[in-house]
Amino acid sequence: MDKLVEQNTSSPITVKKTGVNLSAEISDIDLTQPMDDATFEAVDAALVEHEVIVFRDQEISSENLIDFGRRFGELTVHPFSPNDGDRPYLILFKNDENNPPFGTDCWHSDETFRECPPMATVLCAKDVPEVGGDTMFASMSAAFDGLSDRMQQFISGLEAVHDFKVFKNLFGESEEDRKNLIEYELRYPPQVQPVVRVHPVSGKKVLWVNPQFTIAIKGMDERESRSLLDTLFHQALIPEYQYRHKWRNHTIVMWDNRSVQHYAVHDYYPSRRFMERVTIEGDKPVGVPAADPDSLRKFKFHAKTGSDSHGGHTAPKRQFQRELDAG
Numbered sequence: 001m002d003k004l005v006e007q008n009t010s011s012p013i014t015v016k017k018t019g020v021n022l023s024a025e026i027s028d029i030d031l032t033q034p035m036d037d038a039t040f041e042a043v044d045a046a047l048v049e050h051e052v053i054v055f056r057d058q059e060i061s062s063e064n065l066i067d068f069g070r071r072f073g074e075l076t077v078h079p080f081s082p083n084d085g086d087r088p089y090l091i092l093f094k095n096d097e098n099n100p101p102f103g104t105d106c107w108h109s110d111e112t113f114r115e116c117p118p119m120a121t122v123l124c125a126k127d128v129p130e131v132g133g134d135t136m137f138a139s140m141s142a143a144f145d146g147l148s149d150r151m152q153q154f155i156s157g158l159e160a161v162h163d164f165k166v167f168k169n170l171f172g173e174s175e176e177d178r179k180n181l182i183e184y185e186l187r188y189p190p191q192v193q194p195v196v197r198v199h200p201v202s203g204k205k206v207l208w209v210n211p212q213f214t215i216a217i218k219g220m221d222e223r224e225s226r227s228l229l230d231t232l233f234h235q236a237l238i239p240e241y242q243y244r245h246k247w248r249n250h251t252i253v254m255w256d257n258r259s260v261q262h263y264a265v266h267d268y269y270p271s272r273r274f275m276e277r278v279t280i281e282g283d284k285p286v287g288v289p290a291a292d293p294d295s296l297r298k299f300k301f302h303a304k305t306g307s308d309s310h311g312g313h314t315a316p317k318r319q320f321q322r323e324l325d326a327g
């Protein structure tokens with residue numbers, strides 16, 4: 001049998017591996033119909049193993065997409081993506097000359113600015129351009145494996161700060177807009193995530209930083225943090241870890257958001273591209289063990305008291321602290 005083709009005769013579906021590090025096509029399934037347990041388990045296992053799974057020629061309704069997603073868990077509502085008002089968990093990417101695509105042409109895992117990012121995303125092509133508008137994926141488990149042993153050891157246990165920074169551009173400049181932005185910053189405060197997460201099902205180690213949402217490595221100065229992040233972000237750009245998906249109408253792609261990043265190629269504008277998407281609730285990422293913070297020599301600054309850890313004395317207050325104290 002071809003090395004890239006896998007067939008399990010006892011499985012209710014056919015899974016054909018289409019990339020060395022990630023992606024498989026699934027056939028012998030009809031997504032307009034409810035999935036029985038055996039089919040669900042086979043699809044779920046294929047998702048974890050291949051990280052990106054593709055279903056071709058599935059002319060499904062929005063309800064079918066929602067039902068398919070719900071088979072894996074609760075659907076989540078993205079605070080900043082365009083959605084269907086009555087069913088806010090149904091994202092509608094309806095792009096054309098009057099509505100250019102926004103914010104998805106950057107490598108990312110979905111919503112890592114939340115404490116519990118989605119475990120998976122399902123995207124359905126309703127009306128795609130003749131050429132262009134591909135979606136690219138990178139296996140971040142392969143990307144982690146591809147790092148040197150030294151780098152793997154160095155980043156294991158580190159933590160990074162994630163923020164919804166790209167979506168701040170959706171807020172305007174007026175005073176009202178600024179107040180609204182502050183409200184959303186309070187609702188979605190920056191989250192600390194492990195730099196290397198352990199996939200909860202496969203146990204694989206996954207590089208868990210992305211250029212869309214990761215803003216800093218905790219405990220490093222800005223220059224160190226920036227250069228380390230640049231090095232780690234570069235892993236997703238290496239073709240060996242990538243799969244580039246070319247869409248046809250009625251194709252559905254599901255990705256394991258715990259182990260892949262994706263990038264929507266915005267080359268098709270001003271053509272029309274219409275996609276529907278749902279995301280499925282995930283767990284709080286668990287990292288590999290952290291270094292003992294007391295073993296670190298530097299950055300023992302305590303924001304609350306303004307004192308450093310060396311003398312223990314109280315430093316003069318900063319102007320914003322005085323203003324806040326004065327009410």
Ligand code: SIN
Nearest residue numbers: 093104134135264275
């Ligand atoms: C996204 O989910 O980030 C968008 C993917 C796409 O439109 O291809």
